[in-house]
Amino acid sequence: MRLFSLPPWLRLLAGYASMYRTRVAVGIGCSTAARVCDLLPMIIAGYAVNHITSSPDGSTGFLAYGLAVFCAFGGLAIFQSSSDYLLAAVAQCIRHDIRMKLFAKILAVDTEFIEARSKGDLLSVVTNDVDVLNVFFSETIANLVRVVISFAGTYGYLFWLDARLALILAFPLPLAFLAMRLFSRRVQPQYLTSRRAVGRFAGTLENSLQGIPVLRAYCAEQAETDRLKKESAFYRDTAVAAAKTRRNFIPIIYGIAGLSFALLIGGGGWLTQQPGGPSLGAYTTCVLMGMRLVVPIFTLTFLINQLQQAKAAATRVRELLFVTPRLADPADATDLQGIPETVRFHKIRFRYPNHPELFSDLSFTINKGEFIGIAGPTGAGKSSLIKLLLRFYGPNSGQIAINGQNLEELAAASFRKHVGYVSQHPFLFHGTVLDNLCLGSPEATDAEIQQALRQAGAEEMVRALPQGLHTILGDQGDTLSGGQKQRLSLARALLRDPEVLILDEATSAVDPATESIIHTNLMGLRKNRIIIAVAHRLSTLTSCDRILVMDQGGIVQEGPHRQLVSQEGVYQTLWQALQETPC
Numbered sequence: 255m256r257l258f259s260l261p262p263w264l265r266l267l268a269g270y271a272s273m274y275r276t277r278v279a280v281g282i283g284c285s286t287a288a289r290v291c292d293l294l295p296m297i298i299a300g301y302a303v304n305h306i307t308s309s310p311d312g313s314t315g316f317l318a319y320g321l322a323v324f325c326a327f328g329g330l331a332i333f334q335s336s337s338d339y340l341l342a343a344v345a346q347c348i349r350h351d352i353r354m355k356l357f358a359k360i361l362a363v364d365t366e367f368i369e370a371r372s373k374g375d376l377l378s379v380v381t382n383d384v385d386v387l388n389v390f391f392s393e394t395i396a397n398l399v400r401v402v403i404s405f406a407g408t409y410g411y412l413f414w415l416d417a418r419l420a421l422i423l424a425f426p427l428p429l430a431f432l433a434m435r436l437f438s439r440r441v442q443p444q445y446l447t448s449r450r451a452v453g454r455f456a457g458t459l460e461n462s463l464q465g466i467p468v469l470r471a472y473c474a475e476q477a478e479t480d481r482l483k484k485e486s487a488f489y490r491d492t493a494v495a496a497a498k499t500r501r502n503f504i505p506i507i508y509g510i511a512g513l514s515f516a517l518l519i520g521g522g523g524w525l526t527q528q529p530g531g532p533s534l535g536a537y538t539t540c541v542l543m544g545m546r547l548v549v550p551i552f553t554l555t556f557l558i559n560q561l562q563q564a565k566a567a568a569t570r571v572r573e574l575l576f577v578t579p580r581l582a583d584p585a586d587a588t589d590l591q592g593i594p595e596t597v598r599f600h601k602i603r604f605r606y607p608n609h610p611e612l613f614s615d616l617s618f619t620i621n622k623g624e625f626i627g628i629a630g631p632t633g634a635g636k637s638s639l640i641k642l643l644l645r646f647y648g649p650n651s652g653q654i655a656i657n658g659q660n661l662e663e664l665a666a667a668s669f670r671k672h673v674g675y676v677s678q679h680p681f682l683f684h685g686t687v688l689d690n691l692c693l694g695s696p697e698a699t700d701a702e703i704q705q706a707l708r709q710a711g712a713e714e715m716v717r718a719l720p721q722g723l724h725t726i727l728g729d730q731g732d733t734l735s736g737g738q739k740q741r742l743s744l745a746r747a748l749l750r751d752p753e754v755l756i757l758d759e760a761t762s763a764v765d766p767a768t769e770s771i772i773h774t775n776l777m778g779l780r781k782n783r784i785i786i787a788v789a790h791r792l793s794t795l796t797s798c799d800r801i802l803v804m805d806q807g808g809i810v811q812e813g814p815h816r817q818l819v820s821q822e823g824v825y826q827t828l829w830q831a832l833q834e835t836p837c
């Protein structure tokens with residue numbers, strides 16, 4: 255089979271199956287043998303009937319027919335179980351492979367894609383859609399073999415046995431193929447909509463579960479239930495619509511099967527009685543095989559159903575697998591030379607997709623040994639600047655350079671491995687405190703862990719936890735307070751002993767006394783590294799070497815706190831507002 259002539263979704267699945275080609279081939283071979291064994295008893299029955307009608311009374315040899323039928327069943331048992339096992343095992347392997355590939359892809363795609371797409375929908379592709387593909391490999395392939403062998407075997411044998419009877423049985427078949435074509439065309443968009451609806455429902459559900467405390471606080475349970483109900487109902491309706499299409503199709507197929515069988519019983523019976531007509535044995539075999547065709551015909555409806563569902567699921571899997579990350583490392587990416595010593599933003603223009611321009615001319619330089627504060631009103635772009643530096647997004651023009659090397663031409667990991675980052679919304683994974691701390695530093699020693707905790711003002715806090723470092727944190731660290739989460743995130747960043755430490759509102763939820771201790775610790779760490787701290791609470795930036803003040807798409811002021819606070823401008827306004835804010 256030429257792979258490139260297959261439709262894209264099937265080409266994707268064939269590609270995965272080809273990695274297990276031996277097992278798939280043996281599985282299909284066993285399934286084929288099982289179907290042959292399944293047909294054999296009917297053929298043997300025909301011979302037995304002919305034996306009865308053509309032999310004198312008291313003829314022997316029937317034991318051989320019985321034995322042959324028994325052996326056929328034995329073969330059926332062995333081949334069927336082997337094929338089921340092999341195809342199920344391959345299906346599990348492929349499910350695993352596709353899941354891992356999808357997860358790797360999700361990790362590689364642009365932040366823009368992840369931020370725009372519902373997490374529940376992504377989850378649905380990796381779980382539900384991949385499960386549908388598992389069914390394709392474990393059941394659909396076996397069903398396909400069942401149908402092909404049953405039809406080809408039955409008609410092949412019957413044509414050889416008596417072409418007239420075979421023709422009678424085959425007469426209505428073109429109608430069945432026409433009906434199947436119509437069914438496929440109608441049901442495919444319904445299945446695709448239905449798969450997308452599952453994704454949307456999963457997205458809404460995930461969002462609702464995360465927001466349960468907010469829903470409770472705002473007594474919005476009913477409103478959220480209604481929202482979820484709408485998504486669930488949409489999914490239900492699309493699935494029911496597909497089931498309706500299938501319901502309309504099944505009677506047509508059974509009708510055609512019934513017509514086929516009726517013609518055989520009536521027409522074939524008449525023909526058998528005519529001089530020169532088929533033998534009674536041939537008629538018996540034909541009737542038995544005709545009856546057995548009902549099962550494959552039913553399987554065929556089932557099969558088309560499964561194929562259409564697999565197509566819809568594979569289409570969604572493909573859509574995700576084939577997303578091209580714009581910010582992926584270029585093919586000729588180079589590694590950062592040495593450790594980061596200078597960070598330079600030069601004439602950066604940047605806008606989020608479909609949003610107005612955020613930075614029209616962002617330029618600054620930071621050198622090793624500096625503790626830089628970033629201040630500015632809400633929405634000025636402080637966190638966006640950090641996202642550009644981490645290459646979560648790319649500038650529309652201008653250049654970000656590390657040690658003079660263009661960030662976009664670097665292998666991202668060669669820079670990121672020098673970075674410790676605490677985001678505005680610190681994220682902790684389900685697992686122990688230790689697991690979370692060692693995320694970027696699996697080799698860290700006990701002494702290093704304790705030191706990082708001390709620097710982040712988290713030593714006492716961790717000691718007070720029920721199992722200390724081995725305490726399990728709930729999803730997203732929900733069993734900790736906001737300030738505790740921030741301190742653990744800071745300790746995680748410090749444990750990497752990074753040359754570039756980026757803190758985005760990293761201590762905003764920590765009490766002022768602890769925050770002051772943390773800052774003193776950080777000031778002591780700035781020698782030989784670059785520290786960038788974004789903060790609204792300007793009091794935390796007063797000891798910074800320099801503060802970059804952002805507004806209106808760029809840096810509007812720059813200097814140490816003392817200088818800025820004495821100058822008229824954005825910083826002074828922010829500082830005065832802070833002084834006037836009642837504690």
Ligand SMILES: Nc1ncnc2c1ncn2[C@@H]1O[C@H](COP(=O)(O)OP(=O)(O)OP(=O)(O)O)[C@@H](O)[C@H]1O
Nearest residue numbers: 369606609612630631632633634635636637638639
């Ligand atoms: N992923 C995104 N897609 C589109 N717009 C975004 C995205 N992230 C931020 N923005 C917009 O970019 C602007 C700057 O956001 P950013 O978070 O960088 O500001 P900030 O200065 O850090 O604000 P704050 O002080 O409130 O944290 C805002 O108008 C925000 O709505």
